[in-house]
Amino acid sequence: MHNFDHPIDRRQTQSMKWEKYSEQDILPLWVAxxxxxxxxxxxxxxxxxxxxGVFGYTLVADELIEVLQQRLQQRYQWSIDPDWLVWMPGMxxxxxxxxxxxGQPGTQVITPTPVYPPFMSAPKLSDRxxxxxxxxxxxxxxIIDFDQLEQSITSESELLLFCNPHNPGGTCYxxxxxxxxxxxxxxxxxxLCSDEIHCDLILEPGVSHIPVASLDTQLAQRTITLMAPSKTYNIAGLACSFAIIPDAKLRQRFKRVMKGIVPEVNLLGLTAALAAYRDGEEWNQQQLEYLKGNRDYLIDTINRIPGLTLHPFDATYLAWIDIGTxxxxxxxxFFEQAGVGxxxxxxxxxxxxxxLNFGCPRATLEEAVSRIRRAVQQRQA
Structure with a gap:
């Protein structure tokens, strides 16, 4: 059994998460x-x-492709062709x-909000x-407001950026x-571009992730599905992800945009991805049980703090806390002054x-909640 309670000191390791508050008594529960x-x-x-000892240019191993095909077939009954895969260093x-x-410059990209910030910056950076x-x-x-979505679509609408499970909010559609x-x-x-990076982090019993492209052959021809092992297995720093694009023309356009700009995935990222998908399932099942405990603890304790609300959610280790009141x-x-980032x-x-990122030992989470509770109570006194 893996001991998820064991604290690992990430200070002095160039961790983006921990270096942000270097030399400060602030618990970093921010970046994912x-x-x-x-x-x-x-x-x-x-x-x-x-x-x-040799780290030269590296190809994607046939075994990684085969493991990925088997995984998608077993989990989702989704049969993919190896040609559909496009490997990238990040989501x-x-x-x-x-x-x-x-689309073309000036055409519209629709995205539900609130959402992971790059969903909003990517269209603007692309002159959309x-x-x-x-x-x-x-x-x-x-969830998506489907009526509003229908009303938002115009003749200039080309692309919908979709996130499932959703970040933030934790909805599994x-x-x-x-x-x-x-x-x-x-x-x-x-x-449809469907970001499904959190698909292996389903916490709610009886809920299953469904890749949208696996449901409809016609839609699959207009779908870019994005996945990665990074969030699930904590290997984001190794930079390995992939797109699944069944349509040859759409895939060709995708690759053309990448050419000469987006680097190949590095060999350690590919090595980690293979090990994760081939040998990491038992570890992840233990992680999911631990994260579920953290989630349930948070839902209970946060909702006991007057002025804060946390709705139940299905997936991810990211809690979306309503502080509006x-x-x-x-x-x-306010929260940094309370000692929580x-x-x-x-x-x-x-x-x-x-x-709030609750992918941490329970003791860290309990201390963070204690600090939040104390700061909110002092404000309301």
Whole structure:
């Protein structure tokens, strides 16, 4: 059994997460990597590759492709062709490439908000018009407002950026919701870029991730699915992700935009990805149980703090906390002064929220909640 309670000192390791508050008594619960050691199988595979001692240009191993095909078939009954895969060093570049590979300068890209900030920056960086679609809180779940989506689509709309499971908010879309989305995309001939990086981090029993492209052959021909092992196995620093693009013409445009600009995935990233997908499942099942405990603890304790609300959610290790009733002028500074570093909701499109990363030992999380509770109580005294 892996000990997720064991604290790992990440200070003095050039960790983006921890260096932000270097020399300050602020617990960093912001950027989306965990404080857990990666699976032993990944560490062992990296040691073996490093011991070889040669780090030249590297091809994607046939075994990695085969393992990935088997994984998608077993989990989702989704049969993919190896030719559909496009390997990249990160998910963010995938969003930007998708914007550049579809439509023309000036055409519209629609994205639901609140959402991971690159969803909003990628269209602008690509000279596309950004159209934001406020999400709907439906029975405590953050979902796309399908009626508003339909009304937002114009003759200039080319691409919908979709996030499932959603970041932030943790929604894992159900079959009927995905079918509704497919109907809208079919009707309006929208290309869909589906970021599914958190697909292996489903915490709610009885809920399963469904890749939208696996449901409809016609939609699959207009879909770019983005996945990676990085969030699940805490290997974001090794920079390995991939796109699944069934349509040859769309895939060719995607690759053309990448050419000469986006580098190949490095050999250690590919090594880690293979070990993760081939040998990391038992470790992840243990991680999911631990994260579920952290999630349930947070939902219980945060909702006991007057002025804060955390709705139940299905997936990810990212809690989307409603702080609106506190009426804070500077929420980021307020929580930093309390000794907790969170991600400000305004970066995601709603400044009435803060995002908290609970991918950490329970003791760290308990201390963070204690600090938050004390600061909120003092404000309300």
């Amino acid at each position: 990597d965990t404080d857990f050691m990666s699976p032993p199988a990944i560490i062992e595979a990296l040691h073996q590759r490093i011991d070889h 963010v570049c995938g969003l930007n490439i998708a914007c550049r590979a579809t 018009q950004l159209v934001t679609l406020p999400m709907l809180l439906d029975n405590g779940r953050w 159900r079959l009927d919701e995905l079918q509704h989305l497919i109907e809208i995309c079919d009707r309006h001939d929208l290309i 506190l009426a804070l002028d500077n929420p980021m500074a 969170l991600s400000p909701g305004k970066d995601f499109g709603n400044d009435h929220f803060m995002r």
